[in-house]
Amino acid sequence: MTSGIPGWFSRSRPVVWALAIVLVAISLWAVVARAPVEVQMGIVQKIVYIHVPSAITTLVAFGLTFAASIAYLATRSWIWDAIAASACEVGMVFATVVLVSGPLWARSAWNTWWTWEPRLTTFLILWILYGGYHVVRASVGQSSKRTISAVLGIILFVNLPIVWKSVEWWRGSLHPRSVTMTGDMRQTLLLSMAAWLVFFLAAFQERLRLESLRHAAESGEGAR
Amino acid sequence: MTYAVAAYVLAAVIWIVYLLSLRARAARLAERRAVEKR
Numbered sequence: 001m002t003s004g005i006p007g008w009f010s011r012s013r014p015v016v017w018a019l020a021i022v023l024v025a026i027s028l029w030a031v032v033a034r035a036p037v038e039v040q041m042g043i044v045q046k047i048v049y050i051h052v053p054s055a056i057t058t059l060v061a062f063g064l065t066f067a068a069s070i071a072y073l074a075t076r077s078w079i080w081d082a083i084a085a086s087a088c089e090v091g092m093v094f095a096t097v098v099l100v101s102g103p104l105w106a107r108s109a110w111n112t113w114w115t116w117e118p119r120l121t122t123f124l125i126l127w128i129l130y131g132g133y134h135v136v137r138a139s140v141g142q143s144s145k146r147t148i149s150a151v152l153g154i155i156l157f158v159n160l161p162i163v164w165k166s167v168e169w170w171r172g173s174l175h176p177r178s179v180t181m182t183g184d185m186r187q188t189l190l191l192s193m194a195a196w197l198v199f200f201l202a203a204f205q206e207r208l209r210l211e212s213l214r215h216a217a218e219s220g221e222g223a224r
Numbered sequence: 225m226t227y228a229v230a231a232y233v234l235a236a237v238i239w240i241v242y243l244l245s246l247r248a249r250a251a252r253l254a255e256r257r258a259v260e261k262r
Contacts, residue, residue: 028232047231054235093242100238101231108227203239206246213253217260 004079005212013205020202023195027188035188044108047101049188053196054097055123059160061091061200062130066160069153072146081146082211084153088133090203094196095127118166119175126159142218 031049038045064087072080102120103113114120133156137149167175181189 043225044227046228050232050235093238097235097238100234104227104231104234203243203246206243210246210250210253213250213257217253217257 005208009205010209013202013209016198016202016205020195020199023191023198027192027195030188030191035185036182038185041109044105047105049192050196051098051101051105052189053193054094054101056193057196057200058091058094058098058126059164060197061087061094061204062126062157062160064204065091065133065153066157069150072150073154078146078215081149082208082215085137085149086204086207086211088130088153090200090207092127092130092134093203094200095123095130098123099127117175118170119163122159122163122166126163129156129159 027049031046035046035049037043065084068080068084068087071077072084102123106115106120107113133149133152136152137145140148162169
């Protein structure tokens with residue numbers, strides 16, 4: 001993967017999309033029909049099946065940005081920069097879903113749309129900083145774009161463990177440290193996680209194709 | 225109920241808008257390449 005996108009990866013795009021759509025459809029069916037209504041919070045608790053998988057996928061995406069940024073600095077191959085930028089952009093979309101679904105749940109569970117508790121605050125900071133990654137990437141010159149993006153992709157990774165551990169490190173967190181779920185709830189959550197991770201892969205491949213087209217346009221090569 | 229439905233509908237809207245923007249950007253790039261080739 002040092003010179004370009006492997007053929008099998010490009011060819012698998014329709015299959016991954018089909019799998020993602022089927023899995024997301026099954027997970028939505030499970031959310032509606034299989035997962036029981038939580039006794040205390042009621043039906044609004046079903047937001048968990050999009051909120052938590054989106055949050056975890058965000059961390060996976062930004063983790064991939066971190067790994068690809070290191071690989072870019074080590075190899076200077078454009079493909080690693082493309083992977084880092086693509087994962088970061090798709091991760092931002094998942095993070096936006098988290099920030100939109102969270103307040104809707106909070107309004108019902110905590111009687112407020114927003115509160116400056118540790119997990120919400122650190123996640124908002126994460127969203128703003130990774131948004132900054134794209135602003136910087138779009139602002140700097142072509143010659144230094146990849147290097148600066150890679151350095152940012154590595155530095156910003158520091159935020160991930162802070163978000164993850166925020167409920168333990170700071171007092172006053174409204175987010176629970178752990179959640180007890182019944183069998184059907186747990187299975188639906190795991191299914192949703194799998195579905196949204198595959199959906200991430202499909203969207204990531206789509207975004208990577210765009211980077212490949214851009215690279216081909218700039219270098220005069222053929223894109224996959 | 226309303227909040228739960230709103231969360232899923234808004235998530236769907238976010239994804240549809242994003243995927244359409246990806247498609248539009250790819251089409252614009254392909255068009256630019258076609259013009260450059262001519």
